[in-house]
Amino acid sequence: MKDEKVFIALSPFHPFYSMAAITLLEAIKQGIWEEMERDERVFLLGEDIGVYGGAFKLTEGFLGRFGEERVIDTPISESAIIGAACGAAMMGMRPVAEMQFIDFISCCFDMLTNYAAKSRYRQGIGIPMVVRGPCGGGVHGGPFHSQNVEAFFLNTPGLKMVEPSTPYDAKGLIKAAIRDDDPVLFFEHKLLYRNPKIKQEVPAEDYIVPIGKAAVRRQGSDLSIITYGAMTYTAMDAAERLEQEGVDVEVIDLRSLNPLDREAIAETVKKTSKVIILHEATRTGGMAGEITAIINEEAFEYLDGPIVRVTSIDTPVPYAPPLEEFFLPQVDDVLKAARSLAAY
Amino acid sequence: MDLNKDQQLDLLYYMRLTRSLEERLDNLYRQSKIVGGLFRSLGQEATAVGSAYALDKSEGDIISPLTRDMGAMMVMGATSREVFSSYLWRSTSPNRGRDQNIHFTDLERGFIGTISPLASLVAVMNGVLLAARMQKKKTVGMVYVGDGATSTGVFHEAANFASAQNLPLIIIAEHNGFAYSTPTSKQMRVLNLADRAKAYGIPSEIVDGNDVLAVYRSSRRAVERAREGGGPALIEAKTFRMRGHAAHDNQSYVPKELLEQWRARDPIAYFEKYLLEKDVAAASEIESVTSRVDTELDADLAWAESQPAPRAESALGDVIASEKPAVIGAGKG
Numbered sequence: 001m002k003d004e005k006v007f008i009a010l011s012p013f014h015p016f017y018s019m020a021a022i023t024l025l026e027a028i029k030q031g032i033w034e035e036m037e038r039d040e041r042v043f044l045l046g047e048d049i050g051v052y053g054g055a056f057k058l059t060e061g062f063l064g065r066f067g068e069e070r071v072i073d074t075p076i077s078e079s080a081i082i083g084a085a086c087g088a089a090m091m092g093m094r095p096v097a098e099m100q101f102i103d104f105i106s107c108c109f110d111m112l113t114n115y116a117a118k119s120r121y122r123q124g125i126g127i128p129m130v131v132r133g134p135c136g137g138g139v140h141g142g143p144f145h146s147q148n149v150e151a152f153f154l155n156t157p158g159l160k161m162v163e164p165s166t167p168y169d170a171k172g173l174i175k176a177a178i179r180d181d182d183p184v185l186f187f188e189h190k191l192l193y194r195n196p197k198i199k200q201e202v203p204a205e206d207y208i209v210p211i212g213k214a215a216v217r218r219q220g221s222d223l224s225i226i227t228y229g230a231m232t233y234t235a236m237d238a239a240e241r242l243e244q245e246g247v248d249v250e251v252i253d254l255r256s257l258n259p260l261d262r263e264a265i266a267e268t269v270k271k272t273s274k275v276i277i278l279h280e281a282t283r284t285g286g287m288a289g290e291i292t293a294i295i296n297e298e299a300f301e302y303l304d305g306p307i308v309r310v311t312s313i314d315t316p317v318p319y320a321p322p323l324e325e326f327f328l329p330q331v332d333d334v335l336k337a338a339r340s341l342a343a344y
Numbered sequence: 345m346d347l348n349k350d351q352q353l354d355l356l357y358y359m360r361l362t363r364s365l366e367e368r369l370d371n372l373y374r375q376s377k378i379v380g381g382l383f384r385s386l387g388q389e390a391t392a393v394g395s396a397y398a399l400d401k402s403e404g405d406i407i408s409p410l411t412r413d414m415g416a417m418m419v420m421g422a423t424s425r426e427v428f429s430s431y432l433w434r435s436t437s438p439n440r441g442r443d444q445n446i447h448f449t450d451l452e453r454g455f456i457g458t459i460s461p462l463a464s465l466v467a468v469m470n471g472v473l474l475a476a477r478m479q480k481k482k483t484v485g486m487v488y489v490g491d492g493a494t495s496t497g498v499f500h501e502a503a504n505f506a507s508a509q510n511l512p513l514i515i516i517a518e519h520n521g522f523a524y525s526t527p528t529s530k531q532m533r534v535l536n537l538a539d540r541a542k543a544y545g546i547p548s549e550i551v552d553g554n555d556v557l558a559v560y561r562s563s564r565r566a567v568e569r570a571r572e573g574g575g576p577a578l579i580e581a582k583t584f585r586m587r588g589h590a591a592h593d594n595q596s597y598v599p600k601e602l603l604e605q606w607r608a609r610d611p612i613a614y615f616e617k618y619l620l621e622k623d624v625a626a627a628s629e630i631e632s633v634t635s636r637v638d639t640e641l642d643a644d645l646a647w648a649e650s651q652p653a654p655r656a657e658s659a660l661g662d663v664i665a666s667e668k669p670a671v672i673g674a675g676k677g
Contacts, residue, residue: 040478043474043478045474069477069478070478072474072509074505074508075501075504075505075508077501077502077504077505078501079464079467079497079498079501079502080467080470080498080501080502080504080505081505082467083464083465083466083467083468083470083471083498083501083502084467084468084470084471084474084505085471086467086468086471087467087468087469087470087471087472087473087474087475088471088472088474088475088478089471090451090456090468090471090472090475091451091471091472091475091476091479092475092479093471093474093475093478093479095471110461110464110498111464111467111468111498114459114460114461114464115459115464115468118459120662120663120664120665121442121662121663122439122442122443122447123438123439123443123447123448123449123457124439124449124662125449125451126665157663158663158664160664180665181664181665181666182664182665259664
């Protein structure tokens with residue numbers, strides 16, 4: 001391991017181990033890079049990831065270090081990309097496939113839901129692959145570059161899903177996802193990629209964040225906000241404002257969307273008895289409905305008020321700034337919901 | 345490239361095995377012992393057997409057959425016990441009752457079961473070959489599609505991908521006349537499936553799919569070329585589906601004259617005649633292939649019928665790696 005670190009320090013592309021705080025994007029990049037150094041079975045494939053370094057430059061420098069056999073620029077063919085990832089994973093490799101924008105994952109829905117998700121169950125062969133890409137709105141990307149796709153896949157047994165909100169988690173979760181024996185969809189909120197406010201120092205030594213475990217971002221006793229991704233910060237902002245109004249809010253960052261941390265969800269409900277579920281994805285058939293059902297199953301008798309959903313509206317993600325702002329959940333939406341719920 | 349007598353009798357054995365096995369499956373279906381669909385390859389046995397026979401197991405070659413390529417799977421080492429027990433949904437079948445017909449996989453023996461969305465396995469096979477390249481192996485992959493599957497998006501994506509990456513992929517495109525009930529003339533405006541390959545810079549050959557030796561020779565050329573780094577190839581096998589899409593389908597949409605025409609070109613009868621006329625084998629040797637197949641199948645069917653059905657609760661588990669079987673979910677509590 002020591003030799004590897006010496007090499008990494010010498011690499012002209014390598015920004016790591018400076019001990020400076022890093023962005024979420026840098027954290028993911030570090031995680032993948034370290035896994036590729038550690039395990040020669042790990043390889044990348046996707047559109048424009050090699051020579052260009054990825055549309056968001058997340059894989060910049062990888063081609064030079066790992067070569068074109070392990071950093072594969074593909075045609076614009078999401079089904080072929082995910083099919084190839086499945087086949088390579090079956091043969092013992094650890095593919096990490098990039099969706100240039102996560103919206104395009106709909107193009108390979110069949111490969112994911114019919115092949116990757118069912119393989120272990122029906123034929124006893126796991127598909128250890130990661131499909132990662134930028135998700136989320138707030139950058140005026142319009143209906144095809146802004147979506148959150150988790151609910152499309154929540155109803156598919158066999159696919160894991162994670163979405164980090166901090167650089168520490170991003171690095172730990174991408175490593176955990178690469179080492180996982182099942183297909184993992186890894187959602188990266190593009191609004192967080194280079195947000196300087198959330199930069200963090202991350203440990204130089206190897207670590208993972210286990211899939212399936214939520215994090216308590218803020219302890220509170222009056223009301224819980226269960227959320228994930230970029231909305232974690234919306235929840236934290238709302239919690240600060242509510243504190244001034246005398247409402248003590250707990251914020252749960254799910255981190256893993258499948259499997260969900262049922263224990264953490266139940267625990268916070270038992271503690272505060274009032275719950276807001278906040279997510280950026282649209283409302284109907286979204287994660288919030290499933291989380292509501294879990295609360296009913298695990299902690300119904302502890303509730304002191306209705307379970308409240310704060311989500312985007314049921315439309316495609318609109319492009320124009322005032323429309324998109326209206327579409328996305330804002331701090332004020334959370335405040336309004338929280339005040340009404342706190343009054344119960 | 346020429347096959348010796350034993351090898352030619354091997355080809356006959358696998359074709360006969362395919363046909364007789366499927367005939368027994370037909371009987372089981374009529375007795376309602378097989379549930380779901382039964383997809384015959386009657387008339388197409390030569391394509392499946394001749395193509396897979398061109399592969400080299402010692403190099404790790406691997407196929408992904410369609411349901412109508414059972415013969416190819418048998419060549420790679422699948423057994424009639426596995427096929428019977430799968431169709432009869434026994435707990436000891438390869439997929440333990442979780443998936444049907446020949447959707448089962450053994451990477452060691454070199455076959456990957458197909459899935460029902462067609463041509464998906466072309467894309468998967470590309471990944472198998474990328475892996476082999478990274479693992480410094482000289483594996484050749486052979487994947488089967490019908491005329492119908494060549495119209496799917498994933499077929500075009502995957503064929504192009506294989507070409508762009510120069511992968512050792514052999515696509516066996518079986519032109520059997522109909523995609524379920526739709527004739528090729530309503531599926532595409534090109535005459536040949538081989539024409540499709542041109543768009544991707546993939547060399548192709550058209551071969552008589554009912555002539556097992558012709559299929560073998562064409563496949564062998566493609567396999568050797570691919571192994572030497574020559575990239576993918578597509579072989580169009582002209583053949584005919586002599587039964588409906590599945591056992592429920594009486595194929596009333598197929599003109600009778602067409603069926604008669606192809607019945608006269610039956611691949612097994614044709615090959616037996618060839619073996620006799622060329623003095624490759626005596627009539628008694630051909631008969632002994634048939635009786636060997638019958639003996640094996642009688643025993644294997646008896647074995648499969650003696651196997652237990654799966655317990656209902658074995659539907660649970662193995663969706664993800666860490667999941668213990670028999671965890672009772674909220675819905676089943």
